Amino acid sequence: MPATTAHDIQKLIDGLSPESLGELHLRDFLLTWDKSRTELESVLECARILRAMRESNISPRVFDSGLAVSQFRDNSTRTRFSFASACNLLGLTVSDLDEGKSQVAHGETVRETANMISFMAEVIGIRDDMYIGKGHSYMLEVAGAVDQGFRDGVLEQRPTIVNLQCDIDHPTQTMADFLHLATEFGGIDKLKGKSVAMTWAYSPSYGKPLSVPQGVIGLFTRFGMDVRLAYPEGYALMPDIVEKARRFATESRGGFRVCSSMEEAFDGAQVVYPKSWAPYSVMEERTTIVETGDSAKLQDLEKRCLANNARFKGWECTDELMKRTDNALYLHCLPADISAVSCSHGEVAADVFDRFRTPLYKQASWKPYVIAAMIFLSRMNDAKSALSRVLQRSDTRVS
Amino acid sequence: MPATTAHDIQKLIDGLSPESLGELHLRDFLLTWDKSRTELESVLECARILRAMRESNISPRVFDSGLAVSQFRDNSTRTRFSFASACNLLGLTVSDLDEGKSQVAHGETVRETANMISFMAEVIGIRDDMYIGKGHSYMLEVAGAVDQGFRDGVLEQRPTIVNLQCDIDHPTQTMADFLHLATEFGGIDKLKGKSVAMTWAYSPSYGKPLSVPQGVIGLFTRFGMDVRLAYPEGYALMPDIVEKARRFATESRGGFRVCSSMEEAFDGAQVVYPKSWAPYSVMEERTTIVETGDSAKLQDLEKRCLANNARFKGWECTDELMKRTDNALYLHCLPADISAVSCSHGEVAADVFDRFRTPLYKQASWKPYVIAAMIFLSRMNDAKSALSRVLQRSDTRVS
């Protein structure tokens, strides 16, 4: 084994909380604030354990067969491959529910489809992030459908729903972000009191989901971080999530503050996360227009929205801004709109992005393990013993 | 083990007929009437055994590697996932032949494509149900191509073709339907003499295949059921299949009768299967028009066909009709056109459908196991011993 020995891995396993593991068993992972702080820590620790195992050529494959259904209602590269990697690592085979090739268009109900794809499914990963008020509701509808199917004896097992990004939260992203921070700063406990600037940034594109900033403020405040949220007028997030973040900060003795400029948020920050998103009101309007199918109105909305974005071209993460920080670590969920690279003006200056490219890629590298941990802890009865058994048997991943 | 013990499963295995298993080895599964009654029973029993194993966390994985090619020339949700589940359970990896992404468009022959995809294929599952006279012929052409490829030493193994719905039959559906009946009524022998109404029902859609009603009358009459087929004028099935059903009923001492109303078919029935299909003549006309590529003619045909359907809106499975039956079990291959749910007028009233939702989903739950059984019995030499070996070794599916 390279960096880590079996003994080190066993110590990580020993540190897991049996109580929190029990509460994760057979539960969905939809929103981080549905989980206790200990549960979240267990997922993060399990992700570290699975990574240490793979790096030591120990295969944590616990399924001899079983499907992992994916449903992407929006484009995806890294989450798609992260989900594929996580499922593959555990022995599950991904089967994609492509609504275009299915009979969903034939007027089939969500309840029916959810059951029809689940006869041998252990997991259903869903991305549905395009419309406010839709994505999370859809996941709950699928969850309710498989609950009932399992209760009625239709399904032999009740698959776990994993939120691969909805309109409200993006837990596989923010958990990976947080694990990256914990790694960079030397542990979860070291993040207490660290100040993080979650700020809007200009992008020449329109309609980016709110799930990342909402997920970040809703998660980082759980662990005592001092979170500053900054955005231009009109770009507020969903009020109840902001309320949650405020409450979490109080509970964890961290901080939460809304700022009106990047400068204010960046001053002395130890972590910055500048990222574009659409105004909540525009997302709501879009949802209504899409339902009516009025494409002229939709184009008009896009035009208005881009024009409004353009008023805030100054919201760019430049080297000058970075100098205001306390030598901050730059985060992004990727892909970023990089000025003079992927667009003329964007979220971040090329020199800042380049300087942080390697840490950014490392940030992304945690996502497969976070997803694998969510699946492992939800599916395995007595997950702690299961991890120990995997370590004991030490099956090689590459023989 | 939950409901079933290893001892129970071994008894099921002991009950299999070695002779019928031998005849299934290396044979395709295209039409149920190509198989003997004992062979069909073996497939049904093997499906039950594989299900009992999985429910007892015993993995029936018999392939360490191997491809299962799927080719869907029409949309599919439940058959696609059933095929994926079945193959995955046995250790095969599905590789989809997407004609749009292949070089098939470059004028490649069926013979060539069939061989090119089969070098490591154990199974080829095909759905080709859109045009009368095409689907089954296509499957025979693929079968002939891989026969010759194997004979000529091009292929190391001759993959098994499994009909995932053609223009004539839909064996994975009707075998699952029948296994559902056997389960609900307490055994295959209990179905003897039970009356089943296979009837047309109104739908606002056009061009639905004839394969389900044909498959049902061609299968259920094999086992002594009293089958009543009802449809409006002009909606007759393929004459030779009807002839077969009549003969099968005589041989099995069951019954077969064509009725001209749902009422007549439903009276005292113990099972009802009301489902829309297109008139045979319309399907034939469509095939001819599609070949000429005349889209105006095709639209005209659709219009005429929908107008004709509309004359029979009364053919709906209502609660009133259900009262004429002997407390009948309602079947459907799904998705159903549910009145006031997926359309204003459809095949079935919402209250009837809702009452039978759970049994309907259970009906569908057999399809993965039926497909797995077809594959297992075709691929495994001495399948009986193979099942016993799987039971003996008792590899866990989830460790």
Place this chain on the structure above:
Amino acid sequence: MPATTAHDIQKLIDGLSPESLGELHLRDFLLTWDKSRTELESVLECARILRAMRESNISPRVFDSGLAVSQFRDNSTRTRFSFASACNLLGLTVSDLDEGKSQVAHGETVRETANMISFMAEVIGIRDDMYIGKGHSYMLEVAGAVDQGFRDGVLEQRPTIVNLQCDIDHPTQTMADFLHLATEFGGIDKLKGKSVAMTWAYSPSYGKPLSVPQGVIGLFTRFGMDVRLAYPEGYALMPDIVEKARRFATESRGGFRVCSSMEEAFDGAQVVYPKSWAPYSVMEERTTIVETGDSAKLQDLEKRCLANNARFKGWECTDELMKRTDNALYLHCLPADISAVSCSHGEVAADVFDRFRTPLYKQASWKPYVIAAMIFLSRMNDAKSALSRVLQRSDTRVS
């Protein structure tokens, strides 16, 4: 075991050159001329060994988990299925990077995408053959990106890039072609001095890549074959590849000659490979036009190109031409344009094609094993011992 015994397979393994295996470890397979002759022989031998194992029901699965990413920027049937088969045989799961469904369109860089898909990837197979000067460069860019990702600690392993056809070479095809020749002629050493006619042939299609003829002259000359390249005026290949072929022929004491007619190339040939390709200059012009997005110019180019092709309808592999050869074996990478079958006039007469159909399909059957060998030798540390271990453990592929 059927034809081959474990003893025979062990002898094949013993014959592998440890030195050449060492040089293949962790290297990409992009162009055959990047590899030494001994390395190429090792790949061919390993392909034979893996085939012998599978035919003896020995599973050479060495991965318990791991992704194989495929990226097809052009249509593919046989290469797609060959790659899927090869990966499956070794235990890798294919995950397709479909640029349409990914965020690549969002301005993501190659460098970023390459890393994002590679966290658990062992192999990346790429087809990018449409534009001169693009495909190979793209593969180098991906290779550079994962090199750096691995160096920077972003990737736990550096995936191997396998060229599934670029603008310059098509190594999985030509290596399979060559292995077919070696099998038909009784060994690689028997091919020394054999004359092969690699000739242009007429096709009513436009824009076929140059990678097959270039790959053939660049590979077959390595092993002392006497290669004759023939094409009509204007259909020359890339000059530096022709130069390479000339040099290789000198080094291997084979031959290389450019002819101006099929007749001249076919005279006394023992192998013929008549195949259409686009003129290099047209491919270059197309690349430039595609970049400007001028579709009128593109249509004009296609028209001119087809008209020019039509001047050479006589370049067809007929039975009469075959009579000039020394009872030559006919090769094609498939699908071929067969006169009076897939088009009115094409590359080959139907009777010639029919006579060689079985050997042609056998030629294609080597591709999965060639790809598997490339992956095996690149991924396994001490591949010779790894093959011996696989043989020793003798896990069954079908149990």
